[in-house]
């Protein structure tokens with residue numbers, strides 16, 4: 001399926017539109033299936049949308065939120081995506097979080113934990129929200145990582161794996177647990193949120209080259225579900 005691009009005047013407009021879309025997704029899922037599950041990127045870009053979404057009056061007890069990827073750090077560490085998500089959704093009473101890592105962030109035990117967790121959450125995501133780094137990584141699918149090819153395989157039979165970015169990104173120099181492309185694309189909709197001309201240029205390169213080993217974000221463009229690209233200056 002082709003991607004659909006949505007352009008906004010600024011990051012605040014992007015956040016408002018993405019929050020509204022996710023609210024619709026959650027309402028529809030709860031009304032038709034009784035529950036909802038989102039996979040949510042970490043990093044900085046999508047958090048204004050998460051905070052706006054958390055303020056909506058929804059039956060949050062029926063919603064499970066899972067990070068698309070996690071840094072292998074203790075859950076109270078400043079770099080922990082789950083910690084930041086818990087803060088962003090503090091007002092969403094009763095929402096449940098599905099952590100990809102164990103409390104102390106140990107990478108080996110987290111990889112085992114993630115695999116067990118995903119066998120318990122095998123259903124289709126109602127929506128997946130992704131960001132992208134300037135190196136074209138998405139989730140924690142980093143170009144150059146040793147097991148990237150396996151994690152990109154759309155037919156992979158595992159849903160999450162450990163990734164050790166090479167080199168480690170200076171702003172978050174940790175091993176990661178990431179959902180695989182096969183798992184990320186088991187979704188009713190995929191939303192890629194990008195801010196800034198630099199990221200837009202990186203995405204344009206990925207769209208043209210379609211080489212996920214060099215630009216992992218390209219792997220999600222072949223989703224069977226609709227891919228919405230949300231971009232602002």
Ligand SMILES: O=C1O[C@H](COP(=O)(O)O)[C@@H](O)[C@H](O)[C@H]1O
Pocket residue numbers: 041042043044045046068069070071081130131132133134137138139140172
């Ligand atoms: O490390 C990560 O970075 C990407 C992009 O983050 P951003 O701060 O540039 O928005 C993010 O999508 C990913 O989930 C995160 O773990």
